[in-house]
Amino acid sequence: MAGQRPVGVITRGTTNPNRLRRCDRWLAGPQAWRLRRAEGAPVVVDLGYGASPVTAVELHERLRRVRPDVEVVGIEIDPARVAAARPLARPGLRFAVGGFEVPLPDARRPVVVRAFNVLRQYDEQAVADAWATTVARLAPDGLLVDGTCDELGRLAAWVAVTAHGPRTLTLSWRLRGLERPGLVAERLPKALIHRNVPGEGVHALLEALDDTWRRQAPLASYGVRQRFVGAAAALREAGWPVLGGPTRWRLGELTVAWDAVAPRR
Template sequence: MARQRPVGTITRGTTNPNRLRRCDRWIAGPQGWRLRRATTPPVVVDLGYGASPITAVELHDRLRRVRPDVEVVGIEIDPDRVAAGRPLERAGLTFRLGGFEVPLDGGTRPTVVRAFNVLRQYAEGDVADAWALVQARLAPDGLLVDGTCDEIGRRASWVAVDASGPLSLTISLRMGGLEQPSDVAERLPKSLIHRNVPGEPVHAFLTDLDDAWARSAPQSSWGARQRFLAMCDDVRRRWPLLDGPSRWRLGEVTVDWSAVAPTTR
């Protein structure tokens, strides 16, 4: 049987060490139960890791603190990028050619698929089909994390998607030097970035974050962290936030997808 052609297109491949630390911290933290619950070594895929395999190496380092037997597989559609990763393979870390079809041996189903800065380079209309391909491959309790961040990981956002559909939107920001939370707007996932306009729920959410950030300015006397905490405490009165102070302290806030999902048009 002929090998299936990888599904997707080659991305620009830009990456940097520690670029995805915010998302890794979230996978290892609030989503760590998915790894711990697995009855066999969980498989986590770094899909479209780019020109450097460093993000897959870092992901493996971080997740094996949660589950020492975790297996991380870096998947890239570019053969040269796969070849660049092969010298770094070790127990629990491998690299292979592929795309959104998520090719794994023996019908293995991944517990987490992290696809960062991949769909950003696609059309908005391509997102649903890409999600569906990955969703069909997920293990029970499996999760697709579709996200975007800036070049050094100071501003990031991601959508969590399970077999039933999107669950949440997370925004994670470096608090030092933060002017306003909506600075993340240009790093929204592809499913939302073109919806940041008046009349769309995600625009209303970012606007409310900015307003609450402004109202919380007096808390900055005790530091940006206290201001961020106050902002989130304000916003949770109007929006279905799914996390609490332990995550807000990290500059991270997660809202239920139903509250920010694009309007149909």
């Protein structure tokens, strides 16, 4: 891929420390098997990390607790951002210029590519091609995480994409002070944010989640976590394909099968 022009456009680049902690916790939790199963040092890419490399640094710190030999590569399309980040490089962490084509030396293939707050700045029609380009670079059983979050990482949502297409949607909240779960709608990934309208699965999901949240109000006296766990359990009982269980729900995290929210038109 030497000499190939990076695929994509420069984003605004805004970021903050600890902004992507919710996704990192998910990668180091339910998805940790991808790192542990890898033969040799697994490669994880922070794609489009922005004007500051802090999210790539944090990702390396968190994932090496799962797999000490993990290699994190921060990839940015803007050469100036890469040059600014390189003084922070260290064993297991480096930075490179690139885009959705995910340029890595020696034909290496990443186990995970995390692209947060990147595709949100593209047209919805560009999402499928960007997913396909990146997924083609993944290792077997590799994962692309396309997500969006607010400026402080209190609300987040991401799609897990594999060689078989999108598999799940995960929503994550800072539970303390949460008014209602449906507020995460403003942070849906680009593939879904314009689909939050009547007749679409993601709209029905958020409506159902707000309804179960209201119905679990009596549990608020036991704390917001208990209320959220009750809402997630009620959502599953209502027939929604909710994955995981109370351990993740207590963290303010809810994952559903993609088929339930996939765009219908």
